[in-house]
Amino acid sequence: MLTHDKMINMYYTMCLIRAFEDRVHELFAQGKIPGFVHLYAGEEAVAVGVIANLKRGDFITSTHRGHGHCIAMGVDVRGMMAELFGRRTGTCKGKGGSMHIADFEKGMLGANGIVGAGGPLAIGAALALKYKGTDNVVVCFAGDGAQNQGAVLESLNLAAVWKLPVIFVVEDNQYAISLRSLTPSALQPRVSTAKSVAERAIGFGIPSITVDGQDVLAVYEAAKAAVERARRGEGPSLLDCKTYRYYGHFEGDPMVYRSREEIEEWRKRDPILIFKDKLMRMGVATEELLNQIRTKAVSEVEEAVKFAEESPFPEPSEAYTDVFTDPYY
Numbered sequence: 001m002l003t004h005d006k007m008i009n010m011y012y013t014m015c016l017i018r019a020f021e022d023r024v025h026e027l028f029a030q031g032k033i034p035g036f037v038h039l040y041a042g043e044e045a046v047a048v049g050v051i052a053n054l055k056r057g058d059f060i061t062s063t064h065r066g067h068g069h070c071i072a073m074g075v076d077v078r079g080m081m082a083e084l085f086g087r088r089t090g091t092c093k094g095k096g097g098s099m100h101i102a103d104f105e106k107g108m109l110g111a112n113g114i115v116g117a118g119g120p121l122a123i124g125a126a127l128a129l130k131y132k133g134t135d136n137v138v139v140c141f142a143g144d145g146a147q148n149q150g151a152v153l154e155s156l157n158l159a160a161v162w163k164l165p166v167i168f169v170v171e172d173n174q175y176a177i178s179l180r181s182l183t184p185s186a187l188q189p190r191v192s193t194a195k196s197v198a199e200r201a202i203g204f205g206i207p208s209i210t211v212d213g214q215d216v217l218a219v220y221e222a223a224k225a226a227v228e229r230a231r232r233g234e235g236p237s238l239l240d241c242k243t244y245r246y247y248g249h250f251e252g253d254p255m256v257y258r259s260r261e262e263i264e265e266w267r268k269r270d271p272i273l274i275f276k277d278k279l280m281r282m283g284v285a286t287e288e289l290l291n292q293i294r295t296k297a298v299s300e301v302e303e304a305v306k307f308a309e310e311s312p313f314p315e316p317s318e319a320y321t322d323v324f325t326d327p328y329y
């Protein structure tokens, strides 16, 4: 059972992710953030609902849209913002940027610019945990588009064969850049003839479930069963979470492939508003308290922006430290 404190905490984390992403959207438009940025706003319930089931020693692998996963794992938002700004105080000393934030101490094995690359990393980590004989688990977050990458399909197969403690979490936001991927549509056969990723998982011998990705409590419950199964040593599961991203594929995306009406429709089922309504109806918190929590999240992000802007850039003499490319190659 979720305690009231834990639910309030989950609400705060969702608000913190939203505040972070909304602010980054503005900062990017102002030209303050270099590189590519993919925002998670709209998908908060997935990261928070799943990660609320994790404990110390568990790991996650992430995607190019990884800020929400980082924040839900407890990565410091000041370091994250500084990382986006390319500053020395960033989580990865300003050298990774949005798509390469990793914080091993927190169990966050890294955002990843390579679509589907989290699959092999997750099963590698899970194999290590199994060897060590712990009851820790690994969550592999990946998009709907990533589900058709060979590396992900091989990871599903190996995870099932080796009975690894992995939870595959599909963030089906319906688009892979501008292509409608697995969601049934006139274009569906261009990508896969399977009706859904959940259905396809059965073929690998992996139990799966389709989840309302806008309802954090539904995600929490589905993930709880999958995490418990993995901790018992019974192997992997897959959660197919239906969700939606509010901003473009990347910041700067003209979004010609979807309508304003479609976005408005999804915003009506906003995960933070749905949770807020539930918390009030369940008597967990008053509207006043929930509004204060949201304001607190916004100020935490403001502090992070200040911290980032006041932080120095890395020294040029450190350009080749902590990076894995050969400067002479």
Ligand SMILES: Cc1ncc(C[n+]2csc(CCOP(=O)(O)OP(=O)(O)O)c2C)c(N)n1
Binding pocket: 064, 065, 113, 114, 115, 116, 142, 143, 144, 145, 146, 147, 171, 173, 175, 176, 177, 181, 249
């Ligand atoms: C191996 C690889 N192929 C292609 C790309 C280019 N790319 C970046 S994001 C993306 C779409 C990913 O879609 P999805 O997995 O649904 O994630 P979403 O962006 O919707 O969160 C593609 C094709 C890449 N980064 N890596």
Ligand SMILES: [Mg+2]
Binding pocket: 143, 144, 145, 171, 172, 173, 174, 175, 176, 177
């Ligand atoms: Mg997608």
